[in-house]
Amino acid sequence: MTTTATQPVTVDVGALAPDDVVAVARHGARVELAPTALAAMAESRAVIEALADGTVPHYGVSTGFGALATKQIPFDRRAQLQASLVRSHAASSGPAVEDEVVRALLLLRLSTLATGRTGVRPEVAQTYADLLNAGITPVIGEYGSLGCSGDLAPLAHCALAAMGEGDVRVQGVPMPAAEALAAAGIEPLVLREKEGLALINGTDGMLGMLVLALDDLGALLSTADLAAAMSVEGLAGTDTVFAADLQALRPHPGQARSAANMRAALDGSPVIAAHRSSGFTRVQDAYSLRCAPQVHGAARDTVDHAALVASRELASAVDNPVVTLDGRVESNGNFHGAPVGYVLDFLAIAVADVASMSERRTDRFLDATRNGGLPPFLANDPGVDSGHMIAQYTQAGIVSELKRLAVPASVDSIPTSAMQEDHVSMGWGAARKLRRAIDGLTRVLAIEVLTAARAADMRGAGTAALTGAVRAVLRERAAGPGDDRWLAPEIAAAVELVADRSLLAAARGGGSDFA
Numbered sequence: 001m002t003t004t005a006t007q008p009v010t011v012d013v014g015a016l017a018p019d020d021v022v023a024v025a026r027h028g029a030r031v032e033l034a035p036t037a038l039a040a041m042a043e044s045r046a047v048i049e050a051l052a053d054g055t056v057p058h059y060g061v062s063t064g065f066g067a068l069a070t071k072q073i074p075f076d077r078r079a080q081l082q083a084s085l086v087r088s089h090a091a092s093s094g095p096a097v098e099d100e101v102v103r104a105l106l107l108l109r110l111s112t113l114a115t116g117r118t119g120v121r122p123e124v125a126q127t128y129a130d131l132l133n134a135g136i137t138p139v140i141g142e143y144g145s146l147g148c149s150g151d152l153a154p155l156a157h158c159a160l161a162a163m164g165e166g167d168v169r170v171q172g173v174p175m176p177a178a179e180a181l182a183a184a185g186i187e188p189l190v191l192r193e194k195e196g197l198a199l200i201n202g203t204d205g206m207l208g209m210l211v212l213a214l215d216d217l218g219a220l221l222s223t224a225d226l227a228a229a230m231s232v233e234g235l236a237g238t239d240t241v242f243a244a245d246l247q248a249l250r251p252h253p254g255q256a257r258s259a260a261n262m263r264a265a266l267d268g269s270p271v272i273a274a275h276r277s278s279g280f281t282r283v284q285d286a287y288s289l290r291c292a293p294q295v296h297g298a299a300r301d302t303v304d305h306a307a308l309v310a311s312r313e314l315a316s317a318v319d320n321p322v323v324t325l326d327g328r329v330e331s332n333g334n335f336h337g338a339p340v341g342y343v344l345d346f347l348a349i350a351v352a353d354v355a356s357m358s359e360r361r362t363d364r365f366l367d368a369t370r371n372g373g374l375p376p377f378l379a380n381d382p383g384v385d386s387g388h389m390i391a392q393y394t395q396a397g398i399v400s401e402l403k404r405l406a407v408p409a410s411v412d413s414i415p416t417s418a419m420q421e422d423h424v425s426m427g428w429g430a431a432r433k434l435r436r437a438i439d440g441l442t443r444v445l446a447i448e449v450l451t452a453a454r455a456a457d458m459r460g461a462g463t464a465a466l467t468g469a470v471r472a473v474l475r476e477r478a479a480g481p482g483d484d485r486w487l488a489p490e491i492a493a494a495v496e497l498v499a500d501r502s503l504l505a506a507a508r509g510g511g512s513d514f515a
Contacts, residue, residue, distance in 0.1 A: 006030075009107075011114045011129070012037050015315035016107070018307070021211045024132060025104035031129045033114060033122075040116025041125060044323040048119035051329060052078070052193040059321055059331055061193045082196030083163065089156035089200055090166060092141030097154065099137045099169065101435075104208025105151070106132055106158055108314075109199065117317035118198040119329070127162050127189050134184035139167040139174065146416060147337035147427030150318060151205035154428070159199035164188030194321075202318045206340045209431035210310050213347060216438050217303050219501050220445065221296055222515065224354050225258050226507050227448040228292035229265035230467050231361040234455035236372040237285040238275050239266045242293060254304065255297025257515065262293060264513040269464035271456075286370075288360040295357050299350035306343035313340055337427030341410035344430035351437045352402040355444040359395040362448045365455050366392055378454050378481070385484040388451050391491060395447050398440045405437045446494035449503065450478060457481050466512055473497065473506040 006027045009020045012034035023029035051058045057072045073081050110128040113120050131138075138161035144153025160166040161177040165188075168177045181188055191199075232239065239262065247259040266272050284290060321331045366388060368376040379387030409430035415422040453471045456463050457480045463471060477493035479485075497503050507514045 008032050010034050011107075011111055011125075013040050013115050015311070016111050018211050018214065018310065018314070021104050021107060021208065021314075022215050024107045025100040025208065025212060026215075028135070031107065031110070031132045033125060033129055037114035037116070037125070038122045041113065041118075041120060041122045044116045044119045045121050047323050047327050047329065048194050058329060061329070078193050079191065082191035082193070085196040086156050086159040086163060086191070086200065087165070089152050090160045092144030092153040092157060094142035096169075097140045097142055098435075099172075100212060101205065101209055102137045102140055102154075102158070103132060104212060105140075105154060105204045106138075108204035108208050109155060109158065109202055111314070112202055112204070112317050112319060113198065115317040117322045117324070118194075118319045119323045120195045120198045121192065124162075124189060124191075124195055124199070127186065128158075130184070130186045131158075131162060134180075134186065135170055136161065136177075136180045136184060136186075137169045138177070139169060142432060145205060145428035146414065146421075146424040147203070147206055147341055147429070148335065148421055148424035149320070150200070150202040150335040150337065151428050152200050154205045155200040155202060159189075159191075159196060162189045162199075163191065198319050201320050201335050203313060203316075203335065203337050203340050203427065204318075206337055206344065206427040206431040207310065207313050209435060210306065210340055210344055211314075213344070213431075213434050213438055214303060214307055214310060216442075217299075217347065217351070219504055220438065220441055220498075221258070221300055221303065221354065222261060222504055222507075223445050223449075223498055224296050224299075224358065224441075225261035225292070226265055226467075226470060226503065226514070227358060227445050227452065228289070228296070228361065229262045230449060230452035230456070230470070231365070232262070232285070232289050232292075233266060233269050233271050233463060233467055234452040234459065235285075235289065235361075235364060236271055236275055236459070236461075237289050239263060239269075239272050241285070241290050242266075247293060250294075252294075252297050252301055254300030254302075255293045257300055258296040259293035261514050264515075265466045265507065266464050267466065269467070270462040271459065272464075274461065286360075286364065288357050288364065292357065295353060299354050302346055302350045306347055309339055309343045337425030338410065341425040341427030341430045344427060344434050345406075345408035345410050348402075348408075348430070348434045348437045349406045351434070351441045352399070352406040355395075355402050355441045356399050358441075358444050358448045359392070359399045362388075362392050362395055362451045365451050371455070372459075374455055374458055378451065378458060380481055380483050387484070388447075388454065388487075391447050391451065391487060394491070395444050398444050402437050402440045402444075405433045405440070409433060442498050443491075443495050446498045447491060449474065449498070450490060450494045453478075454481055465510070466507055466514060469506045469509060470503050473502055 377387035
């Protein structure tokens with residue numbers, strides 16, 4: 001988590017904006033509960049307490065859960081029922097989930113509580129806000145959610161921490177939750193009727209990872225446009241195929257945006273100008289160059305579809321049962337993660353394809369029969385030096401893994417809870433593999449940019465102003481052509497410049513039309 005001077009995020013009865021989620025999850029923005037949200041929670045809590053005082057069994061209020069929903073629980077054991085639910089469901093395993101994911105999960109569960117449709121007391125929501133503001137992050141293992149009844153195990157770990165139990169991290173330092181809450185002056189929650197259930201029924205983990213992935217991909221797909229343009233220039237290709245009137249013949253919006261970026265990046269390139277005027281004999285560039293807007297654009301349109309799904313989920317009150325606007329308490333199936341799981345899988349497919357095309361462009365630079373007169377492997381002294389030969393191997397290994405990660409998780413289902421939960425979404429698994437895929441795409445694009453910049457230096461014919469500005473930023477961290485040297489640090493530097501968006505900032509500077 002990076003702490004910045006970010007405006008506080010107000011959580012009200014309505015939907016959070018994606019930027020709000022990113023601000024809290026990644027940049028440490030504070031959280032405030034709106035008075036209208038506190039009032040809505042108090043109103044629905046009165047409905048739950050009226051039911052709790054009655055003799056008719058109500059699911060989650062006076063009964064067990066899942067396959068045990070028919071078992072009525074005596075009055076004097078209902079607090080234990082809620083605490084036992086949280087403790088038993090906090091059963092994750094594996095490496096700890098990243099802090100930004102846990103913070104997104106906490107915020108999104110808080111947002112659902114604030115709708116007033118879950119029936120929890122306002123102090124429950126305030127405790128979640130206090131955890132976020134104190135930088136207390138529950139420790140959650142990677143495995144445990146099947147994405148139906150929501151992200152049960154991950155959410156249970158958060159509820160456990162709010163109860164002062166389990167493990168947390170504060171500024172990256174692990175400690176018992178009780179110790180962290182005491183240091184922050186937060187009173188541990190003692191859960192009452194339905195509150196444990198309300199804290200663990202939701203798609204918040206997979207949705208949080210979707211929102212963070214969309215933030216990443218917005219930058220990475222523009223970086224892919226930039227990398228492709230640098231490769232067209234480095235390979236002495238042509239930009240005529242990116243003309244707006246040609247793109248308009250196939251009016252996909254993402255394609256138009258990517259083509260416009262590539263035109264902006266190549267504007268004024270002396271290499272491109274020489275290609276136009278010299279009678280260059282290559283009639284058409286390879287698909288990995290010529291069709292970059294079509295592939296990148298399809299990925300952009302996929303991101304737009306996923307963003308639409310995310311916006312709907314951000315506006316949802318996911319719990320079971322829910323308190324309706326007219327005061328009924330009703331069971332439902334809104335916790336099923338299929339809508340989110342599908343788009344998480346769809347994005348992983350797009351990520352794999354964009355990375356695959358990037359690797360193909362890099363490979364062209366290294367083949368002397370296809371790179372337009374550059375040395376084999378861009379080596380300074382071919383034979384003695386290997387140039388970027390193995391950098392492309394690294395790309396190839398990542399791309400191969402990305403193809404495996406593109407296999408959908410959401411086509412799988414394993415029945416659980418004595419066949420009560422007989423079809424699950426696997427949306428959490430889809431989100432976890434998408435995060436790994438996005439990391440892979442970041443590395444693949446970084447190697448392409450590093451290779452294209454080296455090719456431009458070796459060609460020595462100059463660059464467009466925009467690609468030259470990007471290359472200058474890269475050269476502050478990675479030297480130009482020369483004898484072979486330890487390449488891994490230069491790759492790492494390029495990866496960092498892609499991930500922190502420094503290269504994009506250079507492309508967008510100076511009044512550029514690059515988006």
